[in-house]
Amino acid sequence: MTEMSRIQFAVTVITHFLLVATSIGMMLVTVIFEMMYAFGGDKNEKYGRLALFFGRIFFFSFATGVLTGIVMELQFGLNWSSYSKFFGDIIGVPLVIESMLAFFVESNLIGLWRFTWGKMNKKWHAFIGLALLISSMFSIVWIISINAFMQNPYGYHMEGQHARLNSFIDLFENPQYPNEFGHVFIGILIVSGFVTAGISAWQILHKRDPEIFKRALQIGLLVAVPVAFSQQLLADNQIQATMAVQPMKFAAVEGQYDNAGSKTTGVPWYAFATINEQKKTIKGLAIPDLGSYFGSGQFTGKAVGMKTIAKAYHTKFDKTVAKSYKGHMSYYPPVTLMFIAMRWMVYAGFFFTIFGVLAMLMMMRKKKDIAEHRKTLITLGIAMCFPYITITAGWIVAEVGRFPFVVYGLFTQFDAVSPTVTAASVTMSLTIFTIMDALLLYTMVYISHRYMKKGVPDINGEYPELEPHLDPFDRRVFKDA
Template identity: 30%
Template sequence: METVDLARLQFALTAGAHFLFVALTLGLVTLVVAVQTWATITGSPVHERMTRFWGQLYIINYAMGIVTGLVMEFQLGLSWSGLTEYAGNLFGAALALETLVAFFVESTFLGLWIFGWNKLNRWAHLAVIWVVALTAYASAFWILVSNGFLQNPVGYVVDGDRLRMTDFGALVANPAAQVAFFHVLGGAMIVGGVFMAGVSAYHLRRRSREQDFFRKSLRIGIAVALPATLFTATFGGLGFQTLQPAKAAAWTRDVSGLAAAQAEMVAAHGPGDYLPPVAWVQAGGMTMMLAFAVLMFFYGGSFLLMLARPAAHGFRLWHWLLTATIPLPFVAMISGWIFREMGRQPWAVYGLLTTAEAMSPVTGGQVRFSLAAFVTVFAVLIVVNSWLLARAARRGPDAVALGDRPIDVPSPALTF
């Protein structure tokens, strides 16, 4: 592979992993906020335990979102400095706002939420998780503003060999960013809702003692997942209005549209291949649509079933299906992402800077070294972390350490 393909693979693997973990983080934090708010207002013990159980799963998952996110942010400077130099004034500005307005506060308050359990006043503790959730949304918003700029550059002028911002408002109001933000946020709610429903169904199928706990969780999960599916599809539909001409033509296999997009780019930028990989765009789009259709019908039916208490407790085939559906929203998320990002190729900034031009002046050996290092570490960590997540989900609310007094006391110091 050429160096640029290696660098793309490296970024795609990091960003793809990040996207999946963060989707569950965003979905779960919303559910945790809802449950903790209810627990704090009513003092309901079952909701207090739900907060701790779902909160612990949220935190186990959070770790992978952080570490992949760190590597992703630094990769922009490591291997894509052509992009940061060319579009740093717009793309970089949105990233800067993400770190300072959102992630800085999110990370600080997450520590306060985890370690401040039983230490902070309970209303203060609730306020802390609200701040964590809101800054997580803000983070997603600014990331999609920067991604939206790459998809549909606005608010700039070309100044010599780089871009200069002229209209910050246009950068923020970019439809490619706004629509994507709500689409991704809805997608994260599906991921979180389906996860909560699937884990709850697992325990109901196993005749857990915690019937009340998991029936309530099951209902919350389904009640969030179904409307979120419709919400996501609505913004997905709006997203099709903002597609670049080449991506739209690749999606509909419109041969003349592809030729027109190619001819327009050749006229503007000289000879070259300016079309996205049609097979990837098609496969991404089709998989996403299919996953959406299955989710909508299955969750439409599930919404009715969950209202009947006997079904909620005893319909084991349905419980099994609910658990088996947990991966489906992740499949939809990643294929939608492939559709969006592959469809932008060969451009890093659509119509302005190609992916090859966005590369840093680094050697193939350097990228091979970092690719091997990141892939090895992340592969191990993703396997371990997913296993831990599944284990904690299976063990149920009695095994939760979050918000508890730790069990093991340090052994007395040895003297020698």
């Protein structure tokens, strides 16, 4: 039952986060294009048209994201009521604020931005778009504050069976918060850049306004490549924070069961490996000493393995938060899943930086136009899926790696499940929610693809060349006469 509830929550949260990343990413490039249109002079109409094009993809992703968000929040009352009861005083206010920003502020700004296009000074209109982008980003602020608390409980006290914050400010003073927020925000920027570049490459391949989309492709790469470099540094900071708070998670993503390393030797890093979770062994291609470098910056040093950490967890938690399991609680997360997810993020980071730089260099070549590099364009079109897989892998590492805790060190996932929920009800709700999320994702992709096939609208947001030409003697011509 607990496993089914966890799968259900994973499906709904991942679906919602993919759409959140898309909506914020598309609004970011929309604002960039509109700023270039508004402040770039009279010859930059093409950027205004691009703003309208990517703005529509933002609308579709925002609308479906709101619906998946509603589905996601239903989880707290359905399958995780014990968690809501225990930590409701902490998670309630940020969730309400985030909902108000998403449903009220953003919704109003969306209407204001869309229906005042061409009806007010374009510079002032660009600042409405900027306000919309900022309000969208504030959703991350509140959600990350909740997740940072779940990763590292901070600034709280217990009142009976309820956890309460000492101060609302403590949510943002959590040492886990800055690294986690930065890591997620940069990940969304990578989504923004590569999705923009991928859509533009796809349009160029199909010869839809290729000259305009060449500029969009350049802007997308200029957004993605610098932040892909910086993500490597932020990831290292996140690793250090994880090692300090959740040593089991760090050991699991490295597949490290036994203690290793010393003052003069380092810990190997497995590039590829097979893991036997029953026998607790790992075999594969190991790079000597590189494992010590991650999180410390040095190629020597001791590292504690999962076997030692599990013993320490039994001593620390068996008689407190896991006392009802009488020493039978397992503190090992799904190691193989964690190992694969972490390797995907590492290799994807290298791909984003190296391929992004190569694509930018090809864009700068004068002898051969980018439209002639079909393989590069096809790769860009396919690669826009990779950031979504990467942020999903990041979610797996962050959330699954916290096993068996829903709030690290305080509350187990098994105790957080609703006490009256049955396996049959979880199976039914999982099936319904999965179908709903799949339909919403399909709807978003389908509608976006339909508009992509139309190409870039004119500066008024219309497609006059697609309007049917009526016969001048057709009676429909005189219907309003």
